[in-house]
Amino acid sequence: MPHLRIATVNVNGIRAAARNGMSAWLDAADVDILTLQEVRGQDEHLEAALPGWTFVHDEATAKGRAGVAIASRTPSLAHRTEFGPEDFDSKGRWIEADFLIGDATLTVVSAYVHSGEADTPKQEEKWKFLDAMSVRMAELGAEGALALVTGDLNVGHRPLDILNWKGNVKKAGFLARERAYFDRFLGATGEPVAGQEGIGRGMVGQLSDTRPFASEGGGTGLGWVDVGRRFHGEVDGPYTWWSMRGKAFDNDSGWRIDYHLATPALAERVQAYQVARAVAYDQRWSDHAPVVVDYTY
Template structure:
């Protein structure tokens, strides 16, 4: 069956990624839809980095910060950036685009969740975003077996398997119990009562973590490594980049891999692309 290859990556600045080797990777990756986070640029920078691609892009309010985009080999049918309470600044952190997969509509999201910082206003912004995230997941999952996919740097390691040094990060943003509990609900069986790792009770939304489902109960595979020290060489990473799919789309997954660079000096971002094939 034909497949649609969708890749997501936090580029850590589109201009730097382009200078450091992203194009060489794309030349052989055979990607149909590419979701980007931390673009940190303008349309002209995406055009220069991705010649021949069409894209939709939402810049952050502050220049040089955040920014999300969806690039594709076929034009999107529609795109949206509305997200959460109108008083909440989500610019540069959420963009949706509609495509056709076979004869059915497919919605693809590129999301960049705040990194946060425990017990600070930065974390308060992250809580607001995760609240809105849950509302939108519920909406995207409504209807008769919809095909929808949320990709991106979600800045939460859901389980202990998702962080190499999880014991040392239990009180740090990215692995706080309250953050992880959101994902317990996102990925819990639809409509069922879910007890989060923090003890809170909520309702499951029924989404599927494609990476964990495909790889099973193994450490990682990680998607982000600090640029400092020996984190990359020791594979001391975090799995914080996701493909979250509706069940009907998750059934179509035929391959999943993290395109980890062969060596530290071959990296063009501190994140690695997450690449998934879906049949249509």
């Protein structure tokens, strides 16, 4: 059965990644569609790093920051970068592209959610982005649609997703309110979302009272599927990001913050899932590992 291989990775700068081994990995990986975050460059840098590929790219407003792209072996049918309210600067953080697979259209998103910082303006920007995600994912997830949100989403959804989760419950990336958004993304369509026992219960209710998506029926699930968690089950990780400091990589003290979130119709097509973790610290070309998934068509 034919399959489409889609990989996502935060490259931590496309020029540095290309210098440090991304090209060799990509040559061997047999990827059809590659979603990138933290490109931190211009079109010319993507062209140099990805010869022979076509791509769509959205640069951040600030040079050398963020940046998202979707590269493919064949051109996309269309792409979009509009995201969130008009007064919200989402440039370099969300791009969608449509592809024809078989006789169906697949929408692929490359997303780079703000890292945030608890109780600061940086976290307010993250809330705005997660609000906008809630609205757009409700639209993309129409019944029977084939859609995929990939990227560095900068939230560990559950304790299984962070080795040291107890030490991070008050830090951006594992705040209860952040995880409540993911409870909603992944909750059964239209069903009330209760939150995670002991670490998130009640947060969705609070969000429903205060966040813009309350008018969209806040507190009910959107029905998306976390492909990595479904594929691996109730196990720690596998992690996708490790700090460059200390022995985090060697000790596998990581976070699972890079995702494939699929609509139910697409999730049924998953054939294989892999976190392409480097075999050794000195062979890393980013602080994130690519997440690679095969979808049948």
